[in-house]
Amino acid sequence: MSIADEFKAFISGGNVIDLAVGVVIGAAFGKIVAAFVDKVIMPVVGLLTGGVDLAGMKIVLQAADEAAKKAEVAIGYGDVLAATLNFVIVGFVLFLVVKAYNRVKAPAPAPAAPAGPSQEELLAEIRDLLKKQS
DSSP states (O other), X not given: OOHHHHHHHHHHSHHHHHHHHHHHHHHHHHHHXXXXXXXXXXXXXHHHTTSOOXXXXXXXXXXXXXXXXXXXXXXXXXXXHHHHHHHHXXXXXXXXXXXHHHHHSOOOOOOOOOOOOOHHHHHHHHHHHHHHHO
16 A cells, blocks of 8 residues: 555544544634633632732843833743633533533443353353263
8 A cells, every 4th residue: 555545544534534623623612711711710810819910910030121221021920820720721611521422422332241151051061071081
């Protein structure tokens, strides 16, 4: 099989198409969650923390000096906290979606195993084998 044939089989497989659709939907979903966090959750967090903008929180290492034309040097930990909150919300929502999907898509019942010999039949077979040996 040539590389072109293998690639064609790979691309035409259902898993690749499903993955592509999942990536596109995930990107769109990420934008929705980011907007939800920025416009709904963060204002509530700001209200609870006394009007503090979480995304604007930072530790200033060196203040800006306009005379020397030096920019401010700061560690913007607020952006990291906002991104972490965004990640936790996305993860939780995806967990709920997967959980609901797994509940709807119940596994098919496993086929019943063929019934083997009963205990009495096995014991009778062992007895017969022992009689033959003696």
